[in-house]
Amino acid sequence: MKVRSIVISIFAASVFLASCGPHGGTPGQPLPIIAIANYGAHPILDVIVDSFKQRMSERGYIDGKNIRFVWKSIDGDVNLAPAVAETLVSLHPAEIVSITTPVSQAVAKVARGKVPIVFSGVTDPISAGLVTSWNNSPDSGITGTSDRWPYADQLDLIKALIPNVRRVGFPYNPGEANSQYALTQVLPLAKDRGLDILTAVATSTDDVRQAVESLADRGVNCIYVSSDNTVMAGFPAVLKTAEQRHIPVIVGESANVERGGLATYSVDYRKLGEATADLVIRVLNGEKPGSIPVVTFKGDQLYLNAEAARKMGVVFPPSLLAKAAKIYGTSQQ
Numbered sequence: 001m002k003v004r005s006i007v008i009s010i011f012a013a014s015v016f017l018a019s020c021g022p023h024g025g026t027p028g029q030p031l032p033i034i035a036i037a038n039y040g041a042h043p044i045l046d047v048i049v050d051s052f053k054q055r056m057s058e059r060g061y062i063d064g065k066n067i068r069f070v071w072k073s074i075d076g077d078v079n080l081a082p083a084v085a086e087t088l089v090s091l092h093p094a095e096i097v098s099i100t101t102p103v104s105q106a107v108a109k110v111a112r113g114k115v116p117i118v119f120s121g122v123t124d125p126i127s128a129g130l131v132t133s134w135n136n137s138p139d140s141g142i143t144g145t146s147d148r149w150p151y152a153d154q155l156d157l158i159k160a161l162i163p164n165v166r167r168v169g170f171p172y173n174p175g176e177a178n179s180q181y182a183l184t185q186v187l188p189l190a191k192d193r194g195l196d197i198l199t200a201v202a203t204s205t206d207d208v209r210q211a212v213e214s215l216a217d218r219g220v221n222c223i224y225v226s227s228d229n230t231v232m233a234g235f236p237a238v239l240k241t242a243e244q245r246h247i248p249v250i251v252g253e254s255a256n257v258e259r260g261g262l263a264t265y266s267v268d269y270r271k272l273g274e275a276t277a278d279l280v281i282r283v284l285n286g287e288k289p290g291s292i293p294v295v296t297f298k299g300d301q302l303y304l305n306a307e308a309a310r311k312m313g314v315v316f317p318p319s320l321l322a323k324a325a326k327i328y329g330t331s332q333q
Contacts, residue, residue: 031068033093034280035115037084037107039100040076042233043255044269048099048121051273059281074103076205076233078175081106089114095283097276100229101128101178104144112141116289119144120276121269123178123227125294140290143283145276149227149252150299151185153265155193157302158250161263161314162222169215169223169247170199171208171238173230182226208234209241216245225251225261235259248312257303258328262312263320267299301325 034056039045053069061067072088074080085107088096095116098104104119108130111117122144125131131140158165168190172179183199190197198218200211208231212223223242225231231238239260242249251261253269275295283289302320307329309316321327 031064031066032284033068033070033091034095034097035070035088035091035093036072036097037081037088037099037103038071038073039103039229040073040233042229042235043259044232044253045099045121047255047269048273048276051270052097052120052277055274055277056280059277061281076229078102078106082110085110095280097280098144101125102176102229104128104130105177108142116283117142117144118276118279118283118289121145121147121272123148124181127181128177131294134296135293136290138288138290141288143279143289143292143294145272145279145295145297147227147253147267147269147272147299148296149182149267150265151182151226152189153299154224154250154252155186155189155195157263157265157320158195158222158224159193160317160320161250162248165195165221167196167198167218167220169212169218169220170197170226171202171211171215171223171231172199172226172228173203174201175203176228176230179226179228179230182228186224186226202228202230202234205230205234205237209237212238212241213245216241216247220247222248222250225249225256227252232256235261243311246313248314249308253299254301254303254326257305257308260308261305262308262314263302263304263316265299266301266303267297268301272297303328305329 063069072084074084081103089111096107096111098107098119099121101122104122105128125146130142136143187197198220200214202208202211235256248262251264254266257264302324303326304316304324305328
């Protein structure tokens with residue numbers, strides 16, 4: 001009887017542990033919710049999302065088994081962001097993950113002080129009002145990952161690829177804090193390099209084609225697509241219009257090089273998505289978001305597109321070809 005009781009106790013304990021999450025839990029209770037607010041589908045964000053999901057799974061957090069993921073998207077319409085944030089807060093999640101600057105701003109406005117927040121893919125969280133410093137502050141209730149772009153390196157790349165470049169077209173949505181930040185960074189750097197930045201406003205994806213056409217009419221030598229969600233969502237129109245006008249397109253991240261942009265120095269967005277998952281797990285394990293510094297990445301990977309170079313009449317210098325992390329548009333890509 002005594003042996004039998006011990007066996008039953010061990011069996012019961014094993015069933016209990018199997019029902020818990022990777023770090024313990026209470027069987028029979030609702031699964032903790034991780035609510036994710038996303039801007040919408042485009043290549044950069046898809047990489048962040050896919051790598052986030054994979055990392056969470058690798059660390060033992062399986063949707064429907066020991067955690068519940070709830071995904072909501074604003075589908076590129078920033079006017080929907082407050083309602084999406086309210087919906088996610090009403091679920092009483094363990095955390096909210098917000099992807100991109102405009103989504104994170106809306107989530108912080110609604111959820112700060114109610115739910116821990118981890119943002120992802122925010123260019124400058126300080127100017128966006130999400131944190132007061134890169135080291136964060138204990139009572140902020142928020143942390144995350146930043147994709148601060150290597151603007152100086154990207155402008156140097158423009159000069160290396162386009163002989164006699166002088167005028168650089170910069171389409172952007174002034175309603176996005178990340179775009180305002182990018183412009184404040186680019187303008188003085190461009191001046192130091194003898195480049196004039198010509199801007200054109202696109203407040204929606206429908207405006208992107210017209211913005212690029214207006215820049216072409218003003219005689220720009222290239223189009224520079226920076227950290228603007230509106231312009232990146234309308235990237236096919238950027239490419240089509242620029243190619244028709246024989247204007248090279250320099251981009252700010254690798255996914256748009258793969259889509260047909262000429263070149264960039266870029267952050268590794270797969271690592272950024274993984275780091276976002278790591279922060280989520282740290283908060284699940286009891287750390288306060290405000291005690292965790294913002295994680296930043298150095299955009300030092302060079303990406304080139306050989307097919308785009310052929311279409312745009314650009315020849316890659318051997319020195320750049322030799323150090324490229326990846327060259328798209330070739331049989332070896």
